[in-house]
Amino acid sequence: MPVRSAPATAPVVxxxxxxxxxxxxxxxxxxxxxxxxxxxxxxxxxxxAGKSTLVAMLSGLVEPDAGTVRVEGxxxxxxxxxxxxxxxxxxxxQHVMLVPTLTVLENLVLGMSWWRRxxxxxxxxxxxxxxxxxxxxxxxxxxxxxxxxxxxxxIEIVRALLRQSRVLILDEATSMLTPxxxxxxxxxxxxxxxxGLAVVFITHKLxxxxxxxxxxxxxxxxxxxxxxxxxxxxxxxxxxxxxxVVGLMFGDRSIAEARPTRLRKAEGAPIxxxxxxxxxxxxxLARVDDVxxxxxxxxxxxxxxxxxxxxxxxxxxxxxxxxxxxxSITLDGRDITRDSVAERRRLGxxxxxxxxxxxxxxxxxxxxxxxxxxxxxxxxxxxxxxERPGRIASxxxxxxxxxxxxxxxxxxxxxxxxxGNIQKVLLARELSGEARVVVxxxxxxxxxxxxxxxxxxxxxxxxxxSLAVLLISTDLEELLDVADRIAVMAAGRLTGIVANDEGAxxxxxxxxxxxxx
Amino acid sequence: xxxxxxxxFLTALLAGAVAAGVPLLLAGLGEQMSEKAGVLNIGIExxxxxxxxxxFLVAFESGNVALGxxxxxxxxxxxxxxxxxxxxxxxxxxxxxxxxxxxxxxxLTALLHHFQFSTTYPRLAAAWRLPVPGLxxxxxxxxALFDRHPLVYLAFLLVPLLAWLYRRTALGLTLRAAGExxxxxxxxxxxxxxxxxxAVLFTGAMAGLGGAFMANVAAGIFxxxxxxxxxxxxxxxxxxxxxxxxxxxxxxxxxGGALSLTTALQVAGLNVPTDLIQMLPFAAVMAVxxxxxxxxxLPAALGLPYVxxxx
Numbered sequence: 001m002p003v004r005s006a007p008a009t010a011p012v013v014x015x016x017x018x019x020x021x022x023x024x025x026x027x028x029x030x031x032x033x034x035x036x037x038x039x040x041x042x043x044x045x046x047x048x049a050g051k052s053t054l055v056a057m058l059s060g061l062v063e064p065d066a067g068t069v070r071v072e073g074x075x076x077x078x079x080x081x082x083x084x085x086x087x088x089x090x091x092x093x094q095h096v097m098l099v100p101t102l103t104v105l106e107n108l109v110l111g112m113s114w115w116r117r118x119x120x121x122x123x124x125x126x127x128x129x130x131x132x133x134x135x136x137x138x139x140x141x142x143x144x145x146x147x148x149x150x151x152x153x154x155i156e157i158v159r160a161l162l163r164q165s166r167v168l169i170l171d172e173a174t175s176m177l178t179p180x181x182x183x184x185x186x187x188x189x190x191x192x193x194x195x196g197l198a199v200v201f202i203t204h205k206l207x208x209x210x211x212x213x214x215x216x217x218x219x220x221x222x223x224x225x226x227x228x229x230x231x232x233x234x235x236x237x238x239x240x241x242x243x244x245v246v247g248l249m250f251g252d253r254s255i256a257e258a259r260p261t262r263l264r265k266a267e268g269a270p271i272x273x274x275x276x277x278x279x280x281x282x283x284x285l286a287r288v289d290d291v292x293x294x295x296x297x298x299x300x301x302x303x304x305x306x307x308x309x310x311x312x313x314x315x316x317x318x319x320x321x322x323x324x325x326x327x328s329i330t331l332d333g334r335d336i337t338r339d340s341v342a343e344r345r346r347l348g349x350x351x352x353x354x355x356x357x358x359x360x361x362x363x364x365x366x367x368x369x370x371x372x373x374x375x376x377x378x379x380x381x382x383x384x385x386x387e388r389p390g391r392i393a394s395x396x397x398x399x400x401x402x403x404x405x406x407x408x409x410x411x412x413x414x415x416x417x418x419x420g421n422i423q424k425v426l427l428a429r430e431l432s433g434e435a436r437v438v439v440x441x442x443x444x445x446x447x448x449x450x451x452x453x454x455x456x457x458x459x460x461x462x463x464x465x466s467l468a469v470l471l472i473s474t475d476l477e478e479l480l481d482v483a484d485r486i487a488v489m490a491a492g493r494l495t496g497i498v499a500n501d502e503g504a505x506x507x508x509x510x511x512x513x514x515x516x517x
Numbered sequence: 518x519x520x521x522x523x524x525x526f527l528t529a530l531l532a533g534a535v536a537a538g539v540p541l542l543l544a545g546l547g548e549q550m551s552e553k554a555g556v557l558n559i560g561i562e563x564x565x566x567x568x569x570x571x572x573f574l575v576a577f578e579s580g581n582v583a584l585g586x587x588x589x590x591x592x593x594x595x596x597x598x599x600x601x602x603x604x605x606x607x608x609x610x611x612x613x614x615x616x617x618x619x620x621x622x623x624x625l626t627a628l629l630h631h632f633q634f635s636t637t638y639p640r641l642a643a644a645w646r647l648p649v650p651g652l653x654x655x656x657x658x659x660x661a662l663f664d665r666h667p668l669v670y671l672a673f674l675l676v677p678l679l680a681w682l683y684r685r686t687a688l689g690l691t692l693r694a695a696g697e698x699x700x701x702x703x704x705x706x707x708x709x710x711x712x713x714x715x716a717v718l719f720t721g722a723m724a725g726l727g728g729a730f731m732a733n734v735a736a737g738i739f740x741x742x743x744x745x746x747x748x749x750x751x752x753x754x755x756x757x758x759x760x761x762x763x764x765x766x767x768x769x770x771x772x773g774g775a776l777s778l779t780t781a782l783q784v785a786g787l788n789v790p791t792d793l794i795q796m797l798p799f800a801a802v803m804a805v806x807x808x809x810x811x812x813x814x815l816p817a818a819l820g821l822p823y824v825x826x827x828x
Contacts, residue, residue, distance in 0.1 A: 059704065061704075061825055080708070081703050081704045081705070081706055081825075082706040082707070082708070085705075085706040086706075091704065093704065097698075097700060097701040097704045097705075098698070098701055099693070099694045099697045099698045099701050099702075100697070100698070100817075101693070101697050101817075102690065102693065102694065102697070106690050107701075109687065109690065110690055110691070110694055110701070110702065110705045110707075111702070111705030111706040111707050112687055113687065159705075
């Protein structure tokens with residue numbers, strides 16, 4: 001039976017040669033993009049490739065400097081989020097755009113005409129229809145802030161469906177989901193496009209783009225460097241598609257070989273011993289419950305787990321930023337459970353926070369000041385309470401050089417640097433002096449691929465220099481790449497520690513879903 | 518001491534509490550609307566004072582007190598318009614602009630008063646009263662609560678009305694979203710600046726009305742600086758009320774009662790230094806702040822200008 005070719009569908013929304021310039025950056029440079037109904041269009045690119053700016057244009061947050069936007073063939077201006085919604089374009093942003101203090105119902109009706117009263121019965125009827133078609137259930141009376149990020153994302157998708165959108169943009173929608181959550185989202189996207197929606201799926205993860213996308217557009221430094229149409233994609237198997245896309249994203253450079261090499265193995269007696277560590281937290285998940293482990297010099301112990309399961313509390317308890325309820329922390333034979341942050345730092349325990357700008361640095365202060373932020377008043381940078389700017393500046397210049405920090409100079413406010421460069425400055429600060437144990441909390445979160453690779457290599461090098469490393473990460477690939485042993489944390493407990501060898505992935509997966517390895 | 522427990526004394530005390538409490542109630546309800554929408558309206562003291570001045574001027578010149586109230590609201594809204602343009606439209610610092618506006622209006626009204634009324638100090642006739650049939654016959658509370666200017670009843674009616682608006686309507690939802698997470702409101706298709714602009718204007722209207730009540734009903738005269746911190750107490754009330762109009766009312770009654778007690782105790786001729794008695798309302802503010810200040814829950818985006826697309 002001859003396969004009838006699908007009727008050529010016209011794009012719902014079309015961007016033609018759009019360009020957007022921000023001070024000092026050409027964020028988007030003459031990009032064409034056509035969004036077709038019934039298709040998941042994956043937009044793939046590294047940080048700074050221009051994905052967010054394209055999303056902002058489509059959702060009415062910024063307007064292009066040049067180029068045209070067409071909605072159903074007609075030229076349109078999308079000058080505000082309201083205008084975007086009126087054209088049928090809904091966006092689920094990377095950072096949840098719901099009001100945490102409102103209930104689910106209230107968030108769903110937010111934005112409707114102010115003189116109308118929310119009609120609950122009508123809404124429930126429509127939600128029932130959405131439930132039967134897409135399989136999403138919502139509890140209308142829950143306060144939104146108490147829901148998981150995945151559930152909040154579903155609220156946003158439902159809101160878009162309630163508005164009868166024609167285009168749904170999902171901006172880095174999998175970044176806060178578990179692997180199985182991402183698969184569920186993939187299945188949901190299939191159902192959404194089947195109902196005639198055009199879905200735009202923005203991601204920086206290759207495999208997701210290849211798995212979920214019908215069409216893949218690759219962006220790089222603000223330019224569209226390639227597009228794989230559904231016909232082409234269907235003809236390739238997944239590996240071939242990944243190869244093709246990698247070629248587009250990075251030129252010939254492949255990231256497959258970038259796995260850091262470890263020179264040494266862990267040796268000697270444990271330097272950091274944690275026994276029965278318990279920290280009470282505000283919620284059921286955000287706490288530390290009876291955690292014990294040893295860490296030896298030259299060893300990288302990874303902590304895997306879904307974000308918000310007590311990892312940050314564990315890191316802060318180790319660094320001395322959080323009060324320990326019970327249990328003990330021993331550093332090189334000395335009990336430091338009750339020692340201050342400064343004392344632990346002096347003893348060689350260093351902590352690199354995941355909150356680089358909020359907690360790790362003072363954004364408005366120059367790079368130089370930030371390099372000595374944890375030693376205020378101490379020699380050699382202060383003498384009798386008087387700052388010695390020359391010493392600080394030369395120290396900073398040396399670190400900038402050694403860690404390859406890309407900054408105009410050491411007087412630049414650190415907040416103006418990119419995430420990767422801020423990370424380098426913080427690492428330089430933590431490693432200066434006699435560091436012996438380094439605790440990393442999500443060190444590569446929010447960095448682009450090149451900086452992620454550089455960071456992982458640096459972490460491996462730190463362990464090779466006989467320092468002990470505790471690496472907390474929500475990225476399992478990262479842990480499998482560099483860690484010697486990997487522990488899984490869930491609801492504040494370590495559910496198991498496995499050696500990182502053949503089959504580690506499967507055993508960690510089992511631990512993550514609550515089965516013994 | 519028996520003098521304190523007579524019906525006449527209690528009636529006077531309660532009547533005074535209402536007279537002093539109504540401007541606080543209006544200011545607190547007005548401020549609450551701004552704060553819900555995310556604007557810390559420090560300029561409310563100036564808005565009240567402008568309302569008192571314009572309200573009195575128009576009532577005196579026209580001989581029509583009702584017209585005076587309209588003018589008072591307009592005066593408060595005029596000051597609020599500056600606040601809205603500078604702080605919402607241009608995103609300037611709300612605290613600096615608010616203090617500046619208050620100081621500016623204090624100077625301006627004192628100057629105008631100096632030229633117009635400083636030699637004559639004219640007074641308005643005693644305010645019109647609207648006794649509520651039946652209820653006015655009740656002992657003590659009848660004459661204190663139900664034999665008042667219509668504006669008093671209106672102020673009390675606003676409490677359930679606003680509570681309903683905040684809890685049950687889409688407009689209330691919009692206001693709360695503007696104060697908690699303006700970006701979410703913006704991407705839901707509602708212009709944050711417009712919502713905040715209107716909320717600030719409403720504050721101006723309420724504050725102006727409260728000021729006009731002080732001048733036209735409670736005092737019958739305009740005196741420079743006559744609001745004497747009532748606007749600031751309104752801010753305290755709004756912050757302690759955790760978004761509930763009913764709590765603004767309770768706060769207004771407590772502070773109004775303390776203010777009234779200062780007069781009542783002096784009239785009763787109690788042998789206590791007047792300075793101590795006059796301290797009462799402010800001691801009450803401090804006591805309440807110490808007791809409940811820690812529980813105040815303010816909107817997350819309060820005081821932060823909203824810029825679209827900024828992270």
